[in-house]
Amino acid sequence: MGLNHTEYEINKFFKRKKQMSDDTIPLLLNEEKDLTTEQECPQPEQQPKQEPGQPQVPTEQELRKINYNFWMLGNIFLFVVNMVWAIAYIIVFAITDPVTCTGGLYTFGSAARWVLFAFGIWDGICSLIMKWYRDQSDQAQDKPPAWYRFSNIIYYAGFLGFWGYSIFAIFFKREGCDGEMLTRLLWDWVYIYAIYPLLLIGAACCFGCSLILKSY
Numbered sequence: 001m002g003l004n005h006t007e008y009e010i011n012k013f014f015k016r017k018k019q020m021s022d023d024t025i026p027l028l029l030n031e032e033k034d035l036t037t038e039q040e041c042p043q044p045e046q047q048p049k050q051e052p053g054q055p056q057v058p059t060e061q062e063l064r065k066i067n068y069n070f071w072m073l074g075n076i077f078l079f080v081v082n083m084v085w086a087i088a089y090i091i092v093f094a095i096t097d098p099v100t101c102t103g104g105l106y107t108f109g110s111a112a113r114w115v116l117f118a119f120g121i122w123d124g125i126c127s128l129i130m131k132w133y134r135d136q137s138d139q140a141q142d143k144p145p146a147w148y149r150f151s152n153i154i155y156y157a158g159f160l161g162f163w164g165y166s167i168f169a170i171f172f173k174r175e176g177c178d179g180e181m182l183t184r185l186l187w188d189w190v191y192i193y194a195i196y197p198l199l200l201i202g203a204a205c206c207f208g209c210s211l212i213l214k215s216y
Contacts, residue, residue: 064142068134071144075127082120088185089113096182104173108166109182112189115162122155163193 089112096109130144170186177183 065134067143068130071148072127072130072134075123075130079120079123079127082116082123085189086113086116086120089116092181092185096177096180101175101177101180101182103175103177104169105175105177105183105186108169108173108186112162112166119155119159126151163190166190 089109093109093113096106098106126148129148133144166186167190170183170190174183
């Protein structure tokens with residue numbers, strides 16, 4: 001009786017083990033199938049996690065947009081400034097007496113209307129061109145083209161020459177224009193553009209100092 005009971009327990013043990021093996025095989029097959037599927041369909045590349053507290057490093061695309069936004073906003077700023085000056089010269093020149101105010105200052109006022117208007121139109125066109133370049137997907141064009149940089153050199157050289165002409169006109173060629181609004185406008189023009197580079201240098205120094213302090 002004891003022997004039969006032992007054989008019964010042994011047979012029961014092997015049957016249970018066989019049943020467990022039969023249940024495990026499909027699970028293993030499913031796992032192997034899942035692994036095969038993952039290998040055939042690679043997952044998208046995971047971006048490296050950034051440790052908290054570290055400054056976010058901009059991507060190349062973001063740096064490219066920052067670069068073009070800088071030039072685009074600069075052109076927009078110059079467009080607004082030159083158009084304001086052009087409108088001011090148009091209005092003031094229209095009420096200037098050409099009989100009493102003659103000479104180089106009057107000639108400068110006549111030319112300033114359209115020269116500054118032309119500068120403003122060029123700035124507006126360049127801002128649209130920079131926006132177009134910024135929105136392109138060509139990563140090779142990561143900075144403004146050479147023709148734009150060359151045209152900027154000509155632009156600022158011409159602007160500096162025109163400002164020099166205004167200084168000559170206000171100091172040596174203002175016959176009969178004393179007390180005229182055109183003379184006061186020209187004095188403002190000369191003073192503002194004499195101070196303007198100093199303001200830019202000061203702003204650049206402040207910006208550089210802020211970057212240095214931020215890095216520590």
